[in-house]
Amino acid sequence: xxxxxxxxxxxxxxxxxxxxxxxxxxxxxxxxxxxxxxxxxxxxxxxxxxxxxxxxxxxxxxxxxxxxxxxxxxxxxxxxxxxxxxxxxxxxxxxxxxxxxxxxxxxxxxxxxxxxxxxxxxxxxxxxxx
Amino acid sequence: xxxxxxxxxxxxxxxxxxxxxxxxxxxxxxxxxxxxxxxxxxxxxxxxxxxxxxxxxxxxxxxxxxxxxxxxxxxxxxxxxxxxxxxxxxxxxxxxxxxxxxxxxxxxxxxxxxxxxxxxxxxxxxxxxxxxxxxxxxxxxxxxxxxxxxxxxxxxxxxxxxxxxxxxxxxxxxxxxxxxxxxxxxxxxxxxxxxxxxxxxxxxxxxxxxxxxxxxxxxxxxxxxxxxxxxxxxxxxxxxxxxxxxxxxxxxxxxxxxxxxxxxxxxxxxxxxxxxxxxxxxxxxxxxxxxxxxxxxxxxxxxxxxxxxxxxxxx
Numbered sequence: 001x002x003x004x005x006x007x008x009x010x011x012x013x014x015x016x017x018x019x020x021x022x023x024x025x026x027x028x029x030x031x032x033x034x035x036x037x038x039x040x041x042x043x044x045x046x047x048x049x050x051x052x053x054x055x056x057x058x059x060x061x062x063x064x065x066x067x068x069x070x071x072x073x074x075x076x077x078x079x080x081x082x083x084x085x086x087x088x089x090x091x092x093x094x095x096x097x098x099x100x101x102x103x104x105x106x107x108x109x110x111x112x113x114x115x116x117x118x119x120x121x122x123x124x125x126x127x128x129x130x
Numbered sequence: 131x132x133x134x135x136x137x138x139x140x141x142x143x144x145x146x147x148x149x150x151x152x153x154x155x156x157x158x159x160x161x162x163x164x165x166x167x168x169x170x171x172x173x174x175x176x177x178x179x180x181x182x183x184x185x186x187x188x189x190x191x192x193x194x195x196x197x198x199x200x201x202x203x204x205x206x207x208x209x210x211x212x213x214x215x216x217x218x219x220x221x222x223x224x225x226x227x228x229x230x231x232x233x234x235x236x237x238x239x240x241x242x243x244x245x246x247x248x249x250x251x252x253x254x255x256x257x258x259x260x261x262x263x264x265x266x267x268x269x270x271x272x273x274x275x276x277x278x279x280x281x282x283x284x285x286x287x288x289x290x291x292x293x294x295x296x297x298x299x300x301x302x303x304x305x306x307x308x309x310x311x312x313x314x315x316x317x318x319x320x321x322x323x324x325x326x327x328x329x330x331x332x333x334x335x336x337x338x339x340x341x342x343x344x345x346x347x348x349x350x351x352x353x354x355x356x357x358x359x360x361x362x363x364x365x366x367x368x369x370x371x372x373x374x375x376x377x378x379x380x381x382x383x384x385x386x387x388x389x390x391x392x393x394x395x396x397x398x399x400x401x402x403x404x405x406x407x408x409x410x411x412x413x414x415x416x417x418x419x420x421x422x423x424x425x426x427x428x429x430x431x432x433x434x435x436x437x438x439x440x441x442x443x444x445x
Binding site for chain 2: 057
């Protein structure tokens with residue numbers, strides 16, 4: 001990596017932070033065998049995406065897109081489109097998190113374990129038993 | 131007075147009505163009328179410490195796990211580096227000349243107030259220009275709560291003695307602390323304030339930051355606090371499953387019909403007859419206020435349902 005790239009990354013530090021957060025969430029998703037921790041990793045990835053979108057719409061020195069005193073100049077407000085997209089993302093992630101947690105509860109009720117490896121082995125043995 | 135048709139018994143309406151009420155079965159093999167499958171499944175026959183768990187401790191599996199850890203760390207580092215490389219190729223944050231600040235955003239800012247009547251441009255955008263997107267979101271929430279209902283619902287009353295006992299054991303309603311005086315006094319003060327604040331956020335969605343989703347979440351939190359303080363019996367008088375279904379379905383239906391009407395008239399350049407009002411007044415910006423109320427009701431009901439389902443598997 002040359003100096004230019006690092007300088008660029010430091011200038012858009014919020015985007016860099018969101019990418020690293022996304023990576024942390026992805027690592028948790030891969031490395032942890034506990035299903036609840038996997039869901040937490042998924043949520044961290046969601047949050048990183050919101051941060052990235054919100055930062056993409058931000059313009060330095062401009063106000064939130066709520067019209068004050070009838071000023072309707074493009075130069076006065078930040079980009080409102082990514083804010084709307086973040087809203088969509090939040091709602092979908094709430095629904096998917098609830099669905100994943102419900103599925104985890106059902107798996108725990110059946111196999112009395114949250115460990116994904118154990119659940120897979122028990123499910124396979126059960127299949128062979130039948 | 132309308133005359134009853136002679137062939138009423140075999141008419142399609144009668145069949146449809148019967149199917150809707152669960153009396154008759156239109157599908158051939160009795161798919162719809164089959165006895166409902168209970169939630170409790172047969173317990174697995176394996177002993178708790180079967181041979182399977184021993185496999186996890188063997189040498190090969192251990193080696194595979196080490197390799198897996200190494201490979202996943204390598205993969206994650208690769209993903210992070212690739213994405214960072216992409217970020218380095220993107221334009222710098224906060225620059226007004228970035229290509230994402232294009233004519234779409236400019237149009238929303240310049241004409242939004244005149245066209246939607248909403249002071250909050252984001253609300254005007256998501257509930258007017260992109261209202262079907264928001265309708266999809268409300269449907270996603272509704273479908274999510276339906277799926278959780280399918281997965282977690284416990285209802286064994288009057289079916290089987292054993293099952294009823296099992297349901298009673300898993301039901302944690304018996305273990306909750308009854309009449310916690312500190313919690314009750316605190317929630318007497320807090321719940322009205324929280325509910326009024328939630329209603330304020332919903333009603334001012336087109337004037338200030340907020341709107342249906344955030345206000346609905348606050349309302350749901352207030353309902354959950356009330357439930358924790360006073361228990362299911364008192365909450366059951368106020369909020370039942372029937373009320374939940376009615377509120378959610380009528381809010382979604384109203385949203386769909388109102389927005390279809392306004393899109394239809396807008397696309398055909400007809401007069402919609404919806405006054406936009408003075409920008410900044412609470413009764414302004416046409417359909418945005420009722421749509422915000424609908425979204426707020428759906429979100430509040432969904433949050434409360436999620437809580438009750440995770441807590442005890444039913445309303």
